[in-house]
Amino acid sequence: MKIILPLLALFIKSALSANILVVAPLPSPSHYIWNSALAYGLVNKNHNVTVVTSDKDDSPRPKNLHHILLEGTYEFMHENEEMNINEMFGSNPIHTLIEMQSMPDFFCEIFLKPKSFQNLLDYPKDFKFDLIIIDVTMGSCFYPLIHRFHYPPTIAVTPFLLPSYVAYNFGNQVNPSYLPWHSLPYTGEMTFMERVSNFLLVYVEVGLRYVHQYRQEHKVARKYFGEDIPSMVELERHMSLILTNSDPVLDFPQPLAPNFIPVGGLHTRKAKKLPDDLQNLVDGAKNGVIVFSLGSNIRSDKLDENVQQILLSAFSKIPETVVWKFESEIKDLPKNVIVRKWLPQNDLLGHPNVKLFIGHGGALSTQEAIFHGVPMICVPFFMDQFLNTQNVVTKKMGLELSIRNATSEDVYRTIREVLDNPIYSENMKKTSNRFKDRMETPLERGVFWAEYVIRHGGADFLNTPARDLPLYKASGLDVLVFISLVVVLFFIVVLKIVKLLKKLRRKKKVKTN
C-alpha cells in the first residue's frame, strides 16, 4: 500500500499533464525572463512545455521543459544597425509608432527561417498540443501555428504591460480619455491637447495593425506555413484569453473584460542568496547600497563618456556603496563604486541593505523594485519606460532624472533627496504591501487560467460582444451620430414651421387690412 499510493498519485498526475507550446520569440531578455517564469510555473505542475525563443539558455533544464531556439535573431539585431534597440527608439512617440510598425516586417523573416523552427513545422501531421501560448508582442507572425496544430485552445500573453492595441484586439473597451498610450509620459489625468494626441496615437496604431502589419506578416508567413492559412485576424480571434503584465496596484487601475487576466509582476519572487563576492560586499556595506542598472537592452557602457564621468563624480561624493551594471572596463572608479557586467537584480533588490534602485523604468525592473519596496530614480530612454516613470513619480515612490543633460550636482541632489526623504521609501513599501496582499501570486493565477482554458477547451464564453463589433458600434458612435441627426432634424423642422407660421400670420394681416 505504501508503494502503491504514491505510484497511483504519480500516475494520476502524469495522466493529467498537458502538452503545451509557448511561443515567445522577441529577442529581449526581459521578455524571456517573464515568459520563462510562466513556463516554469507550468513545468512545475508537471506539464510538458516546449518554448520557442530567441534566448539561448544553457542552465540545466528539467526533463519536461524543451527549447526550440530561433538561432540568429540576436545576431541579426546586433549586425543590423537599424535594428539596434538602443538607437531605434527615442522619446518621439510618432517615431516609436513607425518603428513598431516596421519591426515585424524585419522580424517575421528572421523568426520563421531557422531550421529549428522548420523542425517544429515538421512534427507529425497529427501531433497534438493541448494548449498554445503566444506572446503577442511581435509574435503575430506565429499565429498560423494555431492552424498547423489544428486549433487547440490558445491563449495570448503580453509582458509589455497592456498596450491599447492588444486591449482592442481582444475586445476590451479602449479609453484614450484616461488610459495613456504605451509610450507616452502621461498618467490618467491629461490636458485636453494631451487627450487629443493620445486619442490619435491609440487609434492610428489600432488601425495600422489591420491595414499594414497583419498583411505584411501574412505575406511572409504564407511562404513558411503554406498558401492556405487564414488571415491573422481570424487566427487571433481563436485566442480566447489573454494574460497581461498589468496590475491595478503596480500600474494604473483600468476596467478589464473577463477574458483579460491581469498577472502583473508574474516574474517577481523572493530574493535568493547572492553569489559569495556580492553577498559579502552587500552584507558589509554599512552605509547602505545603491543598485544601478539600465536593464537588459540598454548598455551603461554606451552612455556618453562625459555622462559616465558626471555619474561617477556624483557617486564619489556619497557614503553609500554603488553596485553598477556596467558591461565593460571603466577607469578611475571611486572607492565606493563596484561594477559588474551582469547583476542578479532581483536578489540584490531583496537585500535589506539596498536603499535605492537607479534604473531605466523598464516594466519588469519597476515591478521588481515595487515588490521589494525599494525607492527608485528612473532614467527613461524609450517606449513604456516613460509611462512607468510617470507611475513612480506620481505615486511619489521615486524621482525622474534626465541623465542626458543633468549635472553632477543634479545627480547628487536627486540621490540625496530619495535617500534622505523617507516619503519615497514609505510609499514604495505601502505599494509593495498592497501588491503582496492577495489570494494568490500572479504566477499561480496565470497557471490556473492556462489550465482552466485546457479544461474547458478555450474560454470564448468570457469574451464580450465588443470583440466582434466594429469600433463604431462598440463605442456607440453610430447611435450618437443618429441621435445628433434626429435632434438637428427636429430643430430644422421646428424652425421651418415657425417661419411658415410667421409668414401665414403676415399674409392674414395683409388680407384683414
Ligand SMILES: *[C@@H]1O[C@H](CO)[C@@H](O)[C@H](O)[C@H]1NC(C)=O
Ligand atoms: C513533449 O515535448 C517534446 C518537444 O516538443 C515532444 O517531442 C514530446 O513528444 C512531448 N511529449 C509528450 C508526452 O507529448
Ligand SMILES: *[C@@H]1O[C@H](CO)[C@@H](O)[C@H](O)[C@H]1NC(C)=O
Ligand atoms: C533636461 O531637459 C529636460 C527636457 O528635455 C528638462 O525638463 C529638464 O529640466 C532638464 N534638466 C536639467 C537638469 O537641466
